[in-house]
Structures are given as C-alpha cells and as structure tokens.
Amino acid sequence: MENNFTFPKYFLWGAATSSHQVEGNNMNNDWSEWEQNGKVKERSGKACDHWNRFREDFELAKSLHHNAHRFSLEWSRIEPEEGTFSDEALSHYREVIQSLKSNGLEPIITLHHFTLPLWLARKGGWLNTETPEIFARYVQKAVETIGDGVQYWLTLNEPVAYVFKSYLAGEWPPGEKSYEKALQVIGHLLKGHVLAYDAIHEVSRKLKRWPVQVGVAKHVLIFTPCSERSWKDKLSVWLRNLMFNHLFIKALIRGRIFYPGLFKIKLPRAKTLDFIGLNYYTRDFVHNEGFHVPAVFGDICTLKHHRDVGKRNFLQWEIFPEGLYQLAKEFSQYGLPLLISENGICSDHEEERSEFIQNHLAQLVKAMREGVKVLGYLYWSLLDNYEWSEGFSPRFGLIEVDYATQTRKIRASAQQFARVCQTGVINGN
Numbered sequence: 001m002e003n004n005f006t007f008p009k010y011f012l013w014g015a016a017t018s019s020h021q022v023e024g025n026n027m028n029n030d031w032s033e034w035e036q037n038g039k040v041k042e043r044s045g046k047a048c049d050h051w052n053r054f055r056e057d058f059e060l061a062k063s064l065h066h067n068a069h070r071f072s073l074e075w076s077r078i079e080p081e082e083g084t085f086s087d088e089a090l091s092h093y094r095e096v097i098q099s100l101k102s103n104g105l106e107p108i109i110t111l112h113h114f115t116l117p118l119w120l121a122r123k124g125g126w127l128n129t130e131t132p133e134i135f136a137r138y139v140q141k142a143v144e145t146i147g148d149g150v151q152y153w154l155t156l157n158e159p160v161a162y163v164f165k166s167y168l169a170g171e172w173p174p175g176e177k178s179y180e181k182a183l184q185v186i187g188h189l190l191k192g193h194v195l196a197y198d199a200i201h202e203v204s205r206k207l208k209r210w211p212v213q214v215g216v217a218k219h220v221l222i223f224t225p226c227s228e229r230s231w232k233d234k235l236s237v238w239l240r241n242l243m244f245n246h247l248f249i250k251a252l253i254r255g256r257i258f259y260p261g262l263f264k265i266k267l268p269r270a271k272t273l274d275f276i277g278l279n280y281y282t283r284d285f286v287h288n289e290g291f292h293v294p295a296v297f298g299d300i301c302t303l304k305h306h307r308d309v310g311k312r313n314f315l316q317w318e319i320f321p322e323g324l325y326q327l328a329k330e331f332s333q334y335g336l337p338l339l340i341s342e343n344g345i346c347s348d349h350e351e352e353r354s355e356f357i358q359n360h361l362a363q364l365v366k367a368m369r370e371g372v373k374v375l376g377y378l379y380w381s382l383l384d385n386y387e388w389s390e391g392f393s394p395r396f397g398l399i400e401v402d403y404a405t406q407t408r409k410i411r412a413s414a415q416q417f418a419r420v421c422q423t424g425v426i427n428g429n
Contacts (some may be wrong), residue, residue: 151214230287361377
C-alpha cells in the first residue's frame with residue numbers, strides 16, 4: 001500500500017453545527033419549552049452566542065483551512081407563527097451564507113435539526129398528517145429567499161435517531177413512548193423529505209440555480225453480537241442494522257417500506273436522494289433475550305466484559321474507527337455519493353481528539369481506495385456546544401468555548417486537522 005493518499009481536489013473539509021446547539025436564545029421551539037419545563041439538567045441559554053458571533057467563528061474556520069461548513073436553519077426563527085415568515089431571520093441567514101462564502105467556505109444547509117416551532121409542536125408536530133406539507137412550505141420559502149448559490153442541502157438530521165429519542169425512549173420532546181406513534185412519525189418524515197426534495201429542485205429550476213444536491217444526514221451505528229456464538233444475537237444485529245441504518249434510506253430510494261406485521265409506507269415516488277450524509281460515532285454490542293417486540297431487536301449491553309473493545313469517550317461511547325470503513329462500504333451499495341456529515345469525539349484530552357480524527361480518516365481512505373465515492377468529511381463540531389440532554393459537559397469542539405466569557409480558543413487537534421485540510425494528505429496511510 002502507498003504511504004500517502006491525496007484526497008481529491010473537490011473534497012469538502014470542514015465541521016458542523018446546529019442552530020439550537022450554538023446560536024443561543026432560541027426561545028420559540030419545542031426544545032426551549034422542554035428545557036424550561038425542567039426536562040434536562042441544563043438549559044441552552046446563550047449557548048455559544050453564535051447568532052451574534054458567526055463572523056468570528058467562520059474566520060476561525062477559514063484559518064483552519066476548512067473549505068466547507070454545515071449549519072442548520074432554525075425553523076422557529078424563520079416561521080415564528082404559522083404562515084408568518086420573519087424577514088429579519090431570513091436576512092440573518094442570508095448574511096450567514098454570505099459570510100461563509102467570503103471566507104471560502106461552501107455552505108451545507110440542514111433544514112430540520114431536531115427542533116420544531118412551538119406553534120407546530122402544539123399541533124402535534126410530526127404526528128400531524130399536515131406536517132409534511134407544512135415542512136415543505138417552510139423549505140420552499142427558505143430556498144427561494146436565501147438559497148442562491150447554495151449547492152448542498154440536507155432536509156433532515158438523523159430522522160431515525162430523532163424518532164427513537166422522541167417517540168420511543170421519551171427522552172426528547174414530546175416525550176412519547178409509543179411504537180404506533182413512532183411508525184406514524186417515520187412515515188411523515190419520509191413524506192416530508194420527498195416534498196422538501198421536490199421543492200428544493202423545483203425552486204432551483206425555476207430560478208435557474210443549478211446545480212443543487214439534496215440528501216439526508218443519517219445517524220449510523222455499527223452493531224456487533226454480544227456473543228459471536230449466539231445465532232439469536234446475530235439475528236438481532238441484522239434486524240437492528242436493517243431498522244436503524246438502512247430502512248429509511250431504502251424507502252427513499254425504492255419509494256416504500258414494507259415490513260411484515262409492522263408497517264407499510266408508500267411514498268409519492270422513489271429515488272429522492274442525490275447523496276447520503278453519514279453521521280458516525282460508535283458501535284453497540286447487542287444481546288438477544290427473546291423474540292417478542294422489542295426484544296427481537298436486542299438490548300444494548302455494556303462494553304466492560306467484551307474483548308477487543310476500544311477506548312471510550314467522555315460519554316462512554318466506544319471509539320471504533322473501523323466502523324467508518326464498514327459503513328462507507330455498506331452505503332456505497334446505493335450508488336450515491338457519501339458525505340461524512342458528522343464524525344467527532346467529546347474528550348478532555350487533545351491527544352485523543354487528534355488520534356480520533358487521524359484514525360477515522362485513515363479508515364475513510366481505505367474505503368475510498370476501494371472505490372467508495374465520498375464528497376467530504378465534516379467533523380462534529382466546530383465549537384463546543386449544547387449537547388441536548390447531556391448539557392454543556394461533553395466537549396466536541398475543534399474550538400474550545402469558555403461559556404462564561406464566550407471566548408474562543410483553537411485546540412491543538414484543530415491545528416493537526418488543519419494540516420490535512422490544507423494538503424489533502426494523511427501521512428502513513
């Protein structure tokens with residue numbers, strides 16, 4: 001194997017953020033209400049004050065040789081009341097895009113990153129049968145108003161993870177624990193993506209803004225049997241891989257999901273993806289205790305008694321770089337370009353962050369050498385930020401944030417990553 005690998009000239013290098021996690025003072029969405037009602041240990045508050053400091057943050061990204069940045073629009077700011085769109089918010093996001101471009105950063109826009117406007121949440125959110133059309137209306141308005149010069153769009157961030165946290169585990173708003181409701185929401189999210197995909201392309205054609213590329217950011221996990229000798233554990237791994245990693249993507253490519261005895265969803269049409277975003281962090285060990293639902297999908301067991309387990313991050317997620325190679329190979333079966341839309345580590349130790357980035361990029365190189373087409377790599381996150389129910393303790397950022405003073409400090413790992421972004425070369429791989 002060659003010692004060096006040079007990434008393609010087109011490769012997108014950068015980092016990602018989301019509005020509620022960094023902007024601060026988002027007070028009109030379902031997450032802010034969830035926080036105010038005491039459902040989490042910390043409130044987001046000012047977060048990173050990125051709403052006011054985005055120019056400074058993008059200048060730092062430029063200094064790190066990033067050429068792309070993924071961020072999300074805050075729907076509750078753009079449409080604070082049903083059918084009423086805020087010129088001020090749209091103007092702000094136009095300035096955000098202009099600032100990115102002036103710093104040589106390709107904007108990659110996420111249209112839904114977990115939060116919903118309060119008015120929509122009170123109408124049932126994604127349980128409401130009208131929400132896919134309401135989402136498409138917001139998307140159309142946003143793309144018409146601020147989308148000039150934006151090539152890459154992600155309609156939804158981690159839709160299956162969102163359903164699991166919000167409608168099965170009950171840990172995120174609206175705090176439901178219902179299989180029936182979860183399946184309804186999956187169907188509405190799928191339809192919402194299709195309608196948004198069509199709206200983005202239609203606006204782009206109408207206003208002659210070619211080309212645009214539309215995808216989803218899919219949360220993906222590596223699943224490993226708890227016992228390699230147990231066929232039951234292997235069956236559960238297969239089912240989990242299908243349910244949590246592939247069914248949503250297959251539905252968007254084939255136009256339907258059919259799973260005997262559980263659900264059947266038919267979409268308006270198939271092939272509504274131009275690329276696939278992969279958000280990858282860790283793997284889980286799966287143990288099966290029975291064949292009724294949900295036991296057939298297995299339980300996640302602790303990592304302590306397993307052999308050959310990697311280090312764990314601050315949140316006790318296993319660090320498993322080989323998983324990025326495996327998933328890139330798996331998802332290449334769909335014949336679409338891949339974007340690593342999130343990959344990162346929360347750690348208080350810089351050597352761990354540097355090693356994490358280096359080792360995951362090495363696995364990405366391995367997949368690309370074998371023909372997998374990858375558009376880019378976006379580290380999570382540009383800044384330390386508000387990590388939902390985990391609060392501010394996990395530190396994912398390439399840039400350290402002092403929340404008391406809002407000062408920024410570039411980390412050593414960011415400098416190492418910057419050298420790769422600048423040269424496109426990872427030595428030793």
